[in-house]
Amino acid sequence: MKEFEKMVNSYKEIKAPKELETRINHAFKEKKAKVIWLRSMSAIAASFLIFVASINISPSFAMSMSEIPVIGELVKVLSFQFDEIESKNVYASVEAPVISGLSDKELEAELNEKYYNENKELYEAFKKEMPEIEALDGHVGIVSGYEILTNTEELLAIGRYNVNIVGSSSTTMKYDTIDKVNNVMVTLPSLFIDDQYIERISVYLIETMKENMKEDESKTYWVKEDDFEPFTSIKADQNFYITAQGKLVIAFDKYEVGPGCMGIVQFEIPTEIIDDLLVSDYYIK
Numbered sequence: 001m002k003e004f005e006k007m008v009n010s011y012k013e014i015k016a017p018k019e020l021e022t023r024i025n026h027a028f029k030e031k032k033a034k035v036i037w038l039r040s041m042s043a044i045a046a047s048f049l050i051f052v053a054s055i056n057i058s059p060s061f062a063m064s065m066s067e068i069p070v071i072g073e074l075v076k077v078l079s080f081q082f083d084e085i086e087s088k089n090v091y092a093s094v095e096a097p098v099i100s101g102l103s104d105k106e107l108e109a110e111l112n113e114k115y116y117n118e119n120k121e122l123y124e125a126f127k128k129e130m131p132e133i134e135a136l137d138g139h140v141g142i143v144s145g146y147e148i149l150t151n152t153e154e155l156l157a158i159g160r161y162n163v164n165i166v167g168s169s170s171t172t173m174k175y176d177t178i179d180k181v182n183n184v185m186v187t188l189p190s191l192f193i194d195d196q197y198i199e200r201i202s203v204y205l206i207e208t209m210k211e212n213m214k215e216d217e218s219k220t221y222w223v224k225e226d227d228f229e230p231f232t233s234i235k236a237d238q239n240f241y242i243t244a245q246g247k248l249v250i251a252f253d254k255y256e257v258g259p260g261c262m263g264i265v266q267f268e269i270p271t272e273i274i275d276d277l278l279v280s281d282y283y284i285k
Contacts, residue, residue: 075101075156075180077148080116082123089134091141091165094123097158104183111176115160119144122162141165150244154181155283157241159251161264171254173264175241179283188240191248191284192277195236201250202233204273209257221258221265231257246285247271 078098085092096119102108126142133140143163150157157177164170177186189195209221209231222230239251252258252265271284278284 075099077156077158080119082119085127085130087134089137089139090126090130091143092123092126093143093145094119094126095145097146097160099156099178102178102180102183107178107183107185111178115146118160139166149175149241150177152244154179155186155242155244156180157243159241169254169260171264173239173251173253175239175251177241186242186283188237191279192274193279194277197274197277198234198236200274200277201238201269204269205234205250205267206231208267219258220262223257242283243268246283248274248284 076099078100080096080098082092082094082096096115098112098115099108122142122144129140141163142165144161146158146160148156149159155177157175160174160176162172178184179186188197191197206223209223212219213221222228224230234250239253241249241251243249248269248271250267250269254260254263257265274284275281
């Protein structure tokens with residue numbers, strides 16, 4: 001309780017910038033017609049209870065991460081840990097994030113249900129394959145979890161990773177950037193006035209990859225013309241997140257733009273490269 005009181009007092013001392021309302025209105029002035037108002041509180045509560053009821057709570061439910069003071073709410077990121085599997089030939093550790101404290105309970109429930117269902121599907125598929133793997137004396141494993149990449153008064157960015165181990169490992173990441181003030185999921189296209197950003201960012205990335213290879217011989221990217229499948233462009237919905245400093249980070253899975261030794265590849269995009277294409281400077285500084 002003492003720690004909680006300290007956090008509350010700390011929150012009360014936070015002074016909201018005078019220009020906050022102006023910036024929000026500017027960023028979303030063209031989207032007012034698309035704003036979806038919250039449903040009745042009973043519908044929201046029902047949606048959340050449906051999600052909670054879908055989870056078989058067990059002693060393995062573990063709370064982790066931090067409590068963050070934000071405007072109007074105290075947001076937590078908890079962990080749902082599926083039962084760990086470990087034997088001679090197989091290993092599985094699957095953990096899903098659970099968000100608590102968003103003012104939009106409907107958005108909160110949708111996110112939590114998505115995170116839980118993704119990990120449940122992965123976990124159950126692995127368990128189903130276990131007997132065959134063990135019968136063949138094979139070795140396989142999965143590790144699924146998450147990282148808090150950004151945690152500010154305005155934004156929460158979560159990276160969720162899956163590592164599949166069969167001989168070598170394959171790693172994939174999924175990212176969500178959540179506006180905690182306006183209760184919206186931030187998408188890459190929503191940051192820009194049109195799709196010119198795809199070519200602009202792609203050209204920058206190719207030049208940067210080539211320059212990095214010149215400076216460091218240990219780095220390899222598939223951007224040469226004679227590469228089997230050279231990287232030419234990001235996708236419109238390319239993996240991304242926004243840092244606490246308001247910088248756009250573009251991310252690629254293992255093997256997506258280079259050999260496995262490069263692992264997950266991330267590039268921070270200089271704002272001056274894209275500033276004339278941004279809808280506003282509310283997210284990207």
